[in-house]
Amino acid sequence: MTEIVVISRLVPDLVEELEIASNGTALDRAWLRLIINEFDNHAIEQAILIKEKVGANVTIISPEAEGVEDMLFTTAAKGADKLIKITGVGDEKPTNLSLAETLAEIIKEINPDLILNGVQAHDDITGDLAPQLADLLGMPYVGYISGVELGDGKVTAFKEYPGGVLAEMEITLPAVLGIQASEEPPRYVAISKVRQMMSTASIDELPAGDLKIDGDAPIDRMYLPEAAERAEMLEGSEEEVAEKLTSLLQDLGLL
């Protein structure tokens, strides 16, 4: 049975306003709302698609954060087999290297064929997670993947290049893939199913190792960008704006 591990993280929800913590070098996490990293959501979907196609045992691993249980139960409702929460993570975002070290220890016990993770997370500043994990595990890493076909001891992955070009890569297993897009858009799962999982599925808890907050190239300052030169806004009713826009296009010689 193919063993797949997906690492899924929650990231700051950009719909909400972001505030800087009083230390000036991190986000104020008390004020943050978290949402699943979109690329990790695609990684989960890709794992489930593989399971549906050729059969697999899918394990989801997530570091503890507000709302992580809901996220894990949702993956169970989609078809994930095992749920692991890493505890002792604390309030501040750890470096990806120290998180990768904790993940590597857990994953060595599982001994998977394939590890999937979202190709990037928008709040990462200390490198990307998946390639660091790959290095610690001695596995190959390929990112920007939008299609995965499992083979015998290897995987064929389609890597996105600019201009809509795809590179077909053949990668020996076990391997780590950074998912850009799953083959189908992430499915919807009814909340009643998720709630069902809350009573039938269970989340294993494993403690984190030593997590560091500061990398070796520490952050001097985190801040909100100055309101840069913003667009000149066209105001008014819809008719007025349509008129203004039409004039503008005429002035620009585009009509």
Next chain:
Amino acid sequence: MTQDIYLLIEHIQGQVSDISYILAAAAKELAAKENASVVGILFGSGAENLKDTLALDKVIYCDHDSLAEFTSDAYKRTLTALLGEYSPRALFFGNTTLGADVSSSIATHMKFPIINSCIKISDSGGIISQICGGKIMVDSKLADGTTLVTMNPGGYKPEEGQGSPGETITFNAPDLEGLKVKLTQFIEPDAGDVDIGQEKVLVAIGRGIQTEDNIELADELAALLGGTVCASRPVIDQGWLPTSRLVGRSGKSVKPDLYLSLGISGATEHIEAITDSKTIIAINSDPDAPIFDIAQYGIEVDLFDLIDPLLEQLGSAKD
């Protein structure tokens, strides 16, 4: 011994990527502050000439069949060997499908610190990064020893990195047997009817278009303006338009005279690909949409409220 500023030159199917020039421009600025040289790292097979238009003081070139096209395993092994011999002050990678495949794993492997998403070098020779969809800025300093940096476009124009390189030093490839990653083939997208990279007028649609059917409205608008419809990622993922219409990091970079966006918020991967547009006009109902930071003109409105009066006005103006 002075430690120099290095960068990994990216090339795909014989073409040097724009990001390489951007890295060169950034490296040049940092090198000036560090009193150092700019060193380009070039791997390839018969590809030495690819360095010729880059502003570099030195090039370290490694030639090997297995390095003809980028693959993460071959590049990682070769870079690891190279970094065993050379000690950069900083090593720049593009935050791209190539650079991101190796930058972080090399950082871990060589135990070098890494800083993501740099867009500019600061006045004091530090790294200015932009994260969280452009909403957060981070200033970092290079650590002692070697620091790796991944770069996004936006802070430098490729022209700033153009020039001619100085001397080339040959580097012998390490053992590249038993590579775990092989490139079997490139799959070109269907040519489609248009090459949006050449279009002068683009009407871009995003998640805000809501349904496949509404794309008709964008088509009408594009027709009135003599242009073509293109799209950001969510529209392509739904399968409503072919990949040939994708504008973004994994799609095309465009440089039209007019880029009119409807319901696109402005994710980093999308913005990167439109900064060369002459005029950007953004229509979005969210006043905080990042696209308004790079557009010249903006309209805060629900595109469905504006589209009909707009089509009417444009229709009469043309008559």
Next chain:
Amino acid sequence: MAVNVIPQQQPFTAEFKESLLKIPEGDRILSCLQCACCSGACPFGFAMDFPPGRMIAWMRAGILDEMLKSDSIWMCVSCYACTEVCPKDIPITLALMTRAKEEALLAGNVPAELQSALEFSQQYSNPLGESSRKRAAWAEELDFEVPIVRKEKRPFDVLWFVGDYASYHPRVKEITKAFAKLLHKLGIDFCILGPDEHSDGDSQRLAGERGLFEMLAEKNAKMLSRCEFNEIITTDPHAYNALKNEYPQLGFEFPVRHYTEFLVDNLEKISSLLKENGKPKVAYHDPCYLGRVNKIYDAPRQLIEAIPGIELIEMDHNKTTSLCCGGGGGGMWLDGFRWEKAESRLSEWRVKEAAAVKADILAVACPYEPPRFEDATKAIAGAENIVVKDIIELLVDAMDI
């Protein structure tokens, strides 16, 4: 003699039928006459693979499993037209159509637009994907303070449940502000939940997400139980329906009235403030969830007729036969889907009726309606000059506030 072979009940069909019988009065489905009044009254019946009558027929024939392959269940606007005309009083919308949508959703058969609205409802407590923290931002645009429960920490007379579109949609916010001004002018001791208010979830429930509805109801009930008030009033018929008819089934009972009922109680005082504001012909549109579902037809009309100068007229379809604006049953998030299938819009059908009776103003009392009808007036010849106003706006426009 021909022997009729009764087919074996397919697994889905059998389970589906069982589940319907468990719903209050759901067993009336067994007495269906197959008269097809429901399918005929359904505004989108023509575009459905399984209009209600046919769904019952196939269920009886044991072959309803076919329905899982069709996505036309999403054409149902949950308007209760079918329920209204059924001679056997079968609760068609509630029992049959909503259950069918639940099954479609469980099978992963969800149009993308609807998926987003449901995911937003879960993440942000509103289907528009707006920050839940900014739910009461509209109140900052007024020149008096709107009391928010979490700040005030005292008992109130009236808790005003505002609703999603009323809190965030630019057009509907105007009505919300007008209502706040009206309550302020009348000296009503009111408060709102503000950021502690979650979507009432009723439309999400009707779109097949029972679990999401229950989750939102639990959150609202928790917030409501933390404050003291005499009654809840709401400007949203869907929230009204949820609070009045659905929440009690979950154990959450609160006295609730729609704003029209509440204002009629205060009619004397309101009348004394009303001045003539022109002599328009006003056609009142009965919202599905105020009229047909909750039988409130007169209070809104009383309010309109209290305004001096207004001539209240009726459209061809009114009261029990009122035509749905198309926003219900998840309709606010299925417009593209429905347009592709039916190539007609219910809101345009309704606006044609308003134009036919030469209405100057189309009066509404539900937050879904103003944006939908205003779009329609731009699309229908002869309707360009029809103004769409909530009754609240008609009242406030006729006062000095």
